Amino acid sequence: METLASLGDGFAIALTWQNLLLAFLGCFLGTVMGALPGLGPSNGVAILIPLAFTLGLGATPSLILLTSVYYGAMYGGRISSILLNIPGDEPAMMTCLDGHPMAKKGMAGEALSLSGIASFVGAFFATWGLILLAPQLVKIALLFGPAEYFALFALAFMTLGGVSSTNQAKSAFAAALGLGLATIGVDTQTGVPRFTFGEVHLYDGLDFLVAIVGLFALSEVFIFLEHRHGGSETEGRKLEIGRLYPPLSMIKSCIPTMLRTSFLGFLAGVLPGAGASLGSFISYSMEKRLVDKEGTFGTGDPRGVAAPEAGNNAAAGGALVPMLALGVPGSGTTAVLLAVLLALNITPGPLLFTQNPDVVWGLIAALFIANFMLLAMNIPMVGLFTRVLMIPSRVLMPIVAMVSFVGIYGISGSSFDLLVMIGFGVMGWALRKLDVPLVPIILGTLLGNAMENNLRRAITIDNGNWWTLVDSPLAIGLWTIALIGFVLPLIVGRRVKARMHKRRDEEGAISD
Amino acid sequence: MSDRIFGLFGVFLAIGFAVSALTIEESFLSDAVGPKAFPLIVATILGLSSAVIALRPDPEPAWPALGRLVEIVAAVVVMILYAELLPVAGFVTATAFAAGYLAWRLGSGPVEAALTGVGTSVGIYVIFHLVLGLSLARGPWGF
Numbered sequence: 290m291e292t293l294a295s296l297g298d299g300f301a302i303a304l305t306w307q308n309l310l311l312a313f314l315g316c317f318l319g320t321v322m323g324a325l326p327g328l329g330p331s332n333g334v335a336i337l338i339p340l341a342f343t344l345g346l347g348a349t350p351s352l353i354l355l356t357s358v359y360y361g362a363m364y365g366g367r368i369s370s371i372l373l374n375i376p377g378d379e380p381a382m383m384t385c386l387d388g389h390p391m392a393k394k395g396m397a398g399e400a401l402s403l404s405g406i407a408s409f410v411g412a413f414f415a416t417w418g419l420i421l422l423a424p425q426l427v428k429i430a431l432l433f434g435p436a437e438y439f440a441l442f443a444l445a446f447m448t449l450g451g452v453s454s455t456n457q458a459k460s461a462f463a464a465a466l467g468l469g470l471a472t473i474g475v476d477t478q479t480g481v482p483r484f485t486f487g488e489v490h491l492y493d494g495l496d497f498l499v500a501i502v503g504l505f506a507l508s509e510v511f512i513f514l515e516h517r518h519g520g521s522e523t524e525g526r527k528l529e530i531g532r533l534y535p536p537l538s539m540i541k542s543c544i545p546t547m548l549r550t551s552f553l554g555f556l557a558g559v560l561p562g563a564g565a566s567l568g569s570f571i572s573y574s575m576e577k578r579l580v581d582k583e584g585t586f587g588t589g590d591p592r593g594v595a596a597p598e599a600g601n602n603a604a605a606g607g608a609l610v611p612m613l614a615l616g617v618p619g620s621g622t623t624a625v626l627l628a629v630l631l632a633l634n635i636t637p638g639p640l641l642f643t644q645n646p647d648v649v650w651g652l653i654a655a656l657f658i659a660n661f662m663l664l665a666m667n668i669p670m671v672g673l674f675t676r677v678l679m680i681p682s683r684v685l686m687p688i689v690a691m692v693s694f695v696g697i698y699g700i701s702g703s704s705f706d707l708l709v710m711i712g713f714g715v716m717g718w719a720l721r722k723l724d725v726p727l728v729p730i731i732l733g734t735l736l737g738n739a740m741e742n743n744l745r746r747a748i749t750i751d752n753g754n755w756w757t758l759v760d761s762p763l764a765i766g767l768w769t770i771a772l773i774g775f776v777l778p779l780i781v782g783r784r785v786k787a788r789m790h791k792r793r794d795e796e797g798a799i800s801d
Numbered sequence: 802m803s804d805r806i807f808g809l810f811g812v813f814l815a816i817g818f819a820v821s822a823l824t825i826e827e828s829f830l831s832d833a834v835g836p837k838a839f840p841l842i843v844a845t846i847l848g849l850s851s852a853v854i855a856l857r858p859d860p861e862p863a864w865p866a867l868g869r870l871v872e873i874v875a876a877v878v879v880m881i882l883y884a885e886l887l888p889v890a891g892f893v894t895a896t897a898f899a900a901g902y903l904a905w906r907l908g909s910g911p912v913e914a915a916l917t918g919v920g921t922s923v924g925i926y927v928i929f930h931l932v933l934g935l936s937l938a939r940g941p942w943g944f
Contacts, residue, residue: 343935458853462811465847469818472843476836479828483836484821507880510903514876515865517908683907687900688921690880694896695925698887699935707884715877722862723807741839745832753833 292420299650302349303658308651311346311354312659319361320666321677322378324369325685327513329378330362330565330605331621331728332505336689338629339498339696348633348648353655355629356609359622360412360659363565363605364667367404367598368674372397380565380601383573387586387593394589398671399535403591404598405667406540407547411599412660414551415558415606419613420653422559423642426614430639435747436758440767442740445617448561448774449729457779459725467733468740470495477738478745490705497628497734499697499706503713504727505625506693511718513686530672535591543595546576554600558607561774564620568604569597606656613637613649617736621728627735803862808855815848872906879903891940892930896922 302308322333334355341351366381371388384404391400433441446464473484474494485491550572557568576596577586586593605622612623616638630637635645642649667674697710717727744758751757759765822840865873883899901918909917929935 340929340935344933456854456859458850458857459859461846461850462854465815465843465850468843469840469847472840476825479831479836481826481828481836483825483840484818511873511876514872514903514906515869517869517872517906683904683909683913684917686907687903687917688924690903691896691900691921691925694880694883694887694899695892695929695935695937698938699929702936702938704884704887707887708881711877711880711884714880715873718873722864723803724859724862744839745834749833 292424295646295650296420296654298646299652299654302647302651303353303654308350308353308655309658311350312357312655313662315354315357316361316659316662316666319358319363320365320368320663320674321361322358323362323365323367323381324377324674324677325365325680326369326373326375326377327509327682327685328689329366330359330380331625332509332689333362334358334622334625334629335501335505336693336696338625338632339502339700340692341629342498342632343696343699348630348635348645349651351629351633352626352648352652353659355626356652356656357659357662359626360602360605360656361663362622363412363602364405364408364663365674366601367408368401368671369678371400371404371594372675372678380569380604381597382566383569383597383601384594386573386597387588387590390587390589391591391594395531396589398530398533399539400589400591400594401530401671402533402668403535403539403543404594405664405671407543407550407595407598408602408667409660409664410547411551411554411602411604412606412656412663414548415555415603416653416656416660418555418559418603419606419610419656423610423614423649426610427639427642430615432763433639434761435743435750436760437764437767438743439740439747439758440764440771441615441617442736442743444767444771444774445561445619445732445736446729447771449619449726449732456724457775459723460729463720463725463727463729464733467730467735468737469733470500470730471497471734471737472741477742490703494738495709495734496701496706497731498632498700499710500713500734501625501628501731502693502697503710504717504730506689507710507714508717508721508727510686510690511714512721513682515718530675533668533671539591543592546580546592546595547599549579550576550596550600551603554603555607557600558604558619559610561611561617561619564608564622565601565604568607569601572600573597613641613652614639616641616739618732621731624728624731624735628731631735802858803864804858805855808851808853808858811851811854812848815844815851818847819844876903876906887938889940891942892937893922893926894940894942895938896925 319333322328323330337355337358341354362378363380366377367384367388369375369377370381370384371392374385374389376382376385388400388404449460473491475482475492482492553575554568554572557571573596576592580592608620608623612618612627618624618627627637635648694707697706720727747757748755759768819841822837822844825836827835879899879902883895887895897918900921901914904917905914930937
């Protein structure tokens, strides 16, 4: 009951003209970014953060804008998967398998509508899941002391590698690199400068927004330059949509699939380290095993379109649960959203629900509204977004680069930050080539200070006794999960990941 | 081979990080852990994981040909010039050149590149500065 009252308050916040407009703008931009190959949810949100920040938007409006982009990108990714057989973003990879064959059979419009409905169902249930699950998780999180938080952060890093990368050593490297970058600057506890090499600009530490935009957005520009990939994917192809509304029987036959995969996708999203890509992957695999009796999956089975789309949208909602309730994001894009909160001086985690209920519930209400907007945009207006696919990347990529520069310059007004961003862009490009995941780096720079502070607090409270870190049952439990999450993929994960990574190229490094 | 070099580089990075962590001056007012411990833990993980990367390398990634590599270096140089010249030349001029260059290198013809450059620059200026009120670098002409 209390939850419904809070949700009601949330709607009161979300239903202002400004917030509705921002949600609409976010949905539109998100769908566009999701649809365009090369721009995904994480770099899309990354480019927009500095702008939301410099425009002086408050916490709730910025979050509404950016999570709408996130939800929108989950919808948009399917468009190019279905029409072009090229995933618009990584979670939409599985949609290619049945979506494109459907389009080849002249059922592109039906595939688009069906996947739109599946996306809606997935996101709708996931938002309810968020409402029900997050407050429960907050209750557990309130029992956490500094030692438990340290273990929780360690858990986030150790499990992130398990699913996001093919090589555990490389994801451990990425996490350590991120944590190391976070230690640059004046030590918050004792006030001594660390790793600043006398450079005054570094005393404040590296701005994580600069790192994020460089690693995600600029490295993408370099990848395009490397391949001199300047055209649009649609050149020389016809984009026939055909009949837009699928017969009712087709939707009906997909309903059980959508409900099952929404649930599964949501669970995959909540798990630390997993994100929307895993959600769509396991949803598709499970449905294939469960209902594919005639072997029609992969040849344009509508259920094969509905399953990954419901799964990835549900996972997107699920991934918000640990980000909001614990302050520990489980995927690339939620890590970027965490950066928004930190940049606005809001500490996510259990206290967010008691101290800033307006932010949490306003955001949740906005997600419901955005979901309806997205349904409207993605079915009747889908033709508009298929035109976006015709923008060649030789026009798009300069715009992406320049908007990134403008955003970062807008925050600090200093050329030094721009140079640091270029440095991160080059680093991001090289690391993507070497198949080092970028998400742990971002997570490290974001959480590094909190992790260190909790470690030092825990040990200081216990008079310098390091064993305090594994002193409580809760902490031991968290460490155990962390160890299992790190070791298990080494043993059983290879097979699953090999299958999941088969269709990837450099996109894998910024997996979501 | 790439992974071996990369891993070795990581090991040196970790050693460098650890050494400079040891030279951090401790304040006379310190907590039980101090400012060195956490960086040292991080350096250990960095070193160990780099060693594993060097010892068990992945298959060789597809590196671009030299020409493409030069392309990226050139783009980096242009971006650095852009960052440095932004306050001197003003936002609109600098951005038009940088965006035009990128468009040209991605395969636009000269006319299209110039149009993309000017269009991007003026478009961003109008939307972000005139409409949304973001402050951009002012050059000698005030824009």
